Amino acid sequence: MLELVDVHAHYGKVHVLQGSSLRVEDGETVALLGRNGVGKTTTLKTIMGLVPASGGAVVFNGTDLTKIAPHRIPGQGIGYVPQGRGIFPTLSVLENLEIGLPKSPPPEVMDHVFERFPRLKERLGQSGGTLSGGEQQMLAIARCLVLKPRLLILDEPTEGIMPILVQDIRREIAAVNKAGVSILLVEQNIKTALKLCSRIYIMEKGAVVHEARAEDLKDDKDTLHRYLGVTI
Amino acid sequence: MELVIALGMNGIVWGLIIALIALGLSIIFGLLDIINIAHGDFFMVGTVLAWFVLDTTGNYWLAFLIVPIIGFAMGVVIEYTVIQPIKNAAALSIVATFGLSIILQEGVRATFGAAPTRLVPPIQSTIQMFGLEYEVYRLFAAAVSIAAILLFFGFLHRTKMGTWMRAVRYDPETATAMGIPARKIYMITFALGFAMAALGGVVAAPITTVDFQAGVDILPFCFMAVIIGGLGNLEGTVAAAVMLAFFEGVMASFADPTIARIGSLCLMSIVLLIRPHGIFAGATR
Numbered sequence: 001m002l003e004l005v006d007v008h009a010h011y012g013k014v015h016v017l018q019g020s021s022l023r024v025e026d027g028e029t030v031a032l033l034g035r036n037g038v039g040k041t042t043t044l045k046t047i048m049g050l051v052p053a054s055g056g057a058v059v060f061n062g063t064d065l066t067k068i069a070p071h072r073i074p075g076q077g078i079g080y081v082p083q084g085r086g087i088f089p090t091l092s093v094l095e096n097l098e099i100g101l102p103k104s105p106p107p108e109v110m111d112h113v114f115e116r117f118p119r120l121k122e123r124l125g126q127s128g129g130t131l132s133g134g135e136q137q138m139l140a141i142a143r144c145l146v147l148k149p150r151l152l153i154l155d156e157p158t159e160g161i162m163p164i165l166v167q168d169i170r171r172e173i174a175a176v177n178k179a180g181v182s183i184l185l186v187e188q189n190i191k192t193a194l195k196l197c198s199r200i201y202i203m204e205k206g207a208v209v210h211e212a213r214a215e216d217l218k219d220d221k222d223t224l225h226r227y228l229g230v231t232i
Numbered sequence: 233m234e235l236v237i238a239l240g241m242n243g244i245v246w247g248l249i250i251a252l253i254a255l256g257l258s259i260i261f262g263l264l265d266i267i268n269i270a271h272g273d274f275f276m277v278g279t280v281l282a283w284f285v286l287d288t289t290g291n292y293w294l295a296f297l298i299v300p301i302i303g304f305a306m307g308v309v310i311e312y313t314v315i316q317p318i319k320n321a322a323a324l325s326i327v328a329t330f331g332l333s334i335i336l337q338e339g340v341r342a343t344f345g346a347a348p349t350r351l352v353p354p355i356q357s358t359i360q361m362f363g364l365e366y367e368v369y370r371l372f373a374a375a376v377s378i379a380a381i382l383l384f385f386g387f388l389h390r391t392k393m394g395t396w397m398r399a400v401r402y403d404p405e406t407a408t409a410m411g412i413p414a415r416k417i418y419m420i421t422f423a424l425g426f427a428m429a430a431l432g433g434v435v436a437a438p439i440t441t442v443d444f445q446a447g448v449d450i451l452p453f454c455f456m457a458v459i460i461g462g463l464g465n466l467e468g469t470v471a472a473a474v475m476l477a478f479f480e481g482v483m484a485s486f487a488d489p490t491i492a493r494i495g496s497l498c499l500m501s502i503v504l505l506i507r508p509h510g511i512f513a514g515a516t517r
Contacts, residue, residue: 048409074411086406088399095395100410102392143410 001026001061001182002047002078002151008055009039009046016042018206019056024151029173029183031193031214033228034203040186041083043203044155047184048080049073060151074100079144083155083186087136089129093120096128096139100147113142116175134165141172151182158189170196190230194218202227236485237362243481245370245439247474248377253432254454254461254469255384256425262464263401263421266315266325270333271454272447274426278303278433279442280340283349292354295434296376303430307423315422333447340444353438373435380431381470388466397421401464453477456500461512468512476500 002024009017017039024030032040045051047058049070058065065073074080088096097113097120098104114121117138123131131139137157144152157173158166170192177183177196187193193200194214202210204227217223224230257271278299285295314332318324353369360366388394399407400417408414433446440446457476461468476496483492503511 050405050409069413069415070408071411071413071415074409080409082406082409086403086409088402088406090402091395091398099395099399099407099412147411 001028002184003059004043004047004056005059006056007043007046007053007058009042009051010054011042011051016051016206017046017053020046020203020206020208021056022201022208022211024182024184026150027177027180027182028199029177029185029197030199030201031185031187031197032201032203032208033187033190033193035227035229038203039206040203041155042206044080044153044184044186047073047153048078074147074149077148077150079147079149079152079181081137081140081144081152081154081157083159085133085136085140087128087131087139089127091128092124093126093128093131093139094124097124097143097146099143105146109146109148113145116145116172117142133161134168137161137165137169138172141169141176145176145181149181151184152176153184155186156188157185158187158192166192190224190228234364236482238364238366239481239485240478241361241364241366241481242370243478243484244474245374245377246436246481247477248374248381249432249436250450250453250457250477251470251473252377252380252435253429253450254457254473255381255466256428257454258458258461258464258466258469259397259401259421260425261458262466263397264315264319264418265322266329266422267322268425269326269329269451270336270447271329271425271429272449272451273333273336274303274307274429274447275433275436275450276444276447277306277336277340278430279437279440279446280344280433280444281430282434282437283351283442284344286351292351292438295437296431299434300427300431304423304427306430307426308419310426311419311422315418319418337444337447344444346444348441348443350441351438367439369438373439376435377432380428384428385466393417393420453496456496460500460503460510462510465510465512468510472511 004020004022007017007020020039020043022032032043034040042051046053047065049065053066060076060078063076119135120139120142128136128139154173157169161169173183173196185193185197194217197214200212200214200217201208210223210227212220253275257268260266260268281299281302282295285298286292310332314328318328353367355369355372357368358365359368388397396412396417399412400414404414457473458469460476461472479499480492480496483495
């Protein structure tokens with residue numbers, strides 16, 4: 001479904017991604033882990049075309065995303081929930097939900113979204129900025145679902161969320177995956193990543209350096225400690 | 233007293249025209265981070281084109297339709313050739329748009345001549361108001377400006393393109409990731425800013441002087457409205473433009489116009505001392 005092949009990216013003269021490779025299969029949930037500043041967010045932004053790739057290929061269902069305009073990438077079937085949620089605070093909840101579509105979506109699409117996130121339906125006229133952190137995260141996910149993605153990319157979805165709501169968000173991501181949407185997740189919360197994902201990539205210094213099945217990584221204390229500095 | 237009322241009313245009319253022009257300046261600044269020194273010249277181009285339409289067709293009303301369209305088209309070309317290459321280099325925008333300002337002024341001077349022209353208003357009747365004989369055209373100019381401002385806000389808040397403009401203005405990266413063509417939005421916004429200034433020129437041409445340097449005088453006033461209204465606050469810009477022009481109009485009934493302008497600048501300084509982000513700061517939408 002998605003494959004990154006030896007992807008390089010620069011911020012000015014800084015060589016941030018130094019040959020990153022990974023893949024996400026149909027229906028799979030994959031996590032990208034690593035310490036701060038290793039290039040996880042840049043990897044996601046490169047997939048979305050927000051940071052131009054200076055080398056390599058980002059192939060999604062046979063299309064090289066590095067060759068198309070960034071605003072056309074969501075239309076290929078990729079939803080993106082950026083770090084910090086990326087809600088437009090001065091736009092209403094409804095405007096946020098419909099932002100990616102040229103026209104209002106069919107009622108059945110909205111019904112499906114509201115079925116999953118009933119709280120959003122109660123707040124349609126409210127400004128996005130007035131929602132709580134958890135509600136904003138729900139809105140950010142719902143906004144992508146309106147576009148009917150085949151792959152959902154989430155950058156630290158539980159960051160800054162009240163611990164009591166982390167479970168809800170985790171459950172929603174699992175439900176989205178169960179509905180057939182592949183997930184690529186960047187997460188600092190290792191437990192969340194291990195619970196949600198079947199496969200894990202670990203990045204260091206701008207490149208993927210380790211790949212493991214989540215159930216194997218749980219028991220691999222040495223790798224967890226060496227690359228992530230954590231002990232579970 | 234009649235003079236105070238007349239100049240006060242003229243001030244409100246002029247303020248509404250300025251509001252229309254300053255709105256364009258404000259959206260260009262808010263979305264593209266461009267300090268557009270040439271914005272006054274967009275107004276000037278509007279006045280000159282209005283005169284040209286009248287001169288060639290004999291029908292001033294046509295200018296209300298044709299000139300904003302020409303302004304929009306010129307805006308597209310200028311955004312592509314001047315603004316796009318300096319995107320992400322905001323400091324360069326002052327130099328680039330200053331150069332553009334000179335090109336527009338000299339272009340108009342070379343094409344239409346340097347002699348200032350006055351146009352006869354297309355409506356020449358007067359109406360009895362507050363004990364004065366007031367020009368109907370000025371009331372018409374105010375009505376057109378109000379209608380254009382309301383249309384603009386309607387466009388911004390009731391259409392998909394307007395929603396996209398507000399989204400790109402807040403966070404272009406996330407907007408792009410949602411599938412919004414940010415590049416196209418920048419171009420449309422700049423062109424819309426030009427079209428609004430050009431429409432302001434058409435509205436104002438019969439009550440001001442058509443001159444290749446007309447934009448030089450109007451630009452500081454637009455900047456003052458944008459600053460007092462709160463940078464990026466569109467509703468604040470409109471309110472500040474009307475208040476400033478009314479204040480200056482009333483001042484001009486007691487003192488020399490230069491003193492009135494100094495009064496406006498003092499007022500802006502006082503506002504900025506008390507509210508550094510403008511009177512309506514915090515209400516940005």
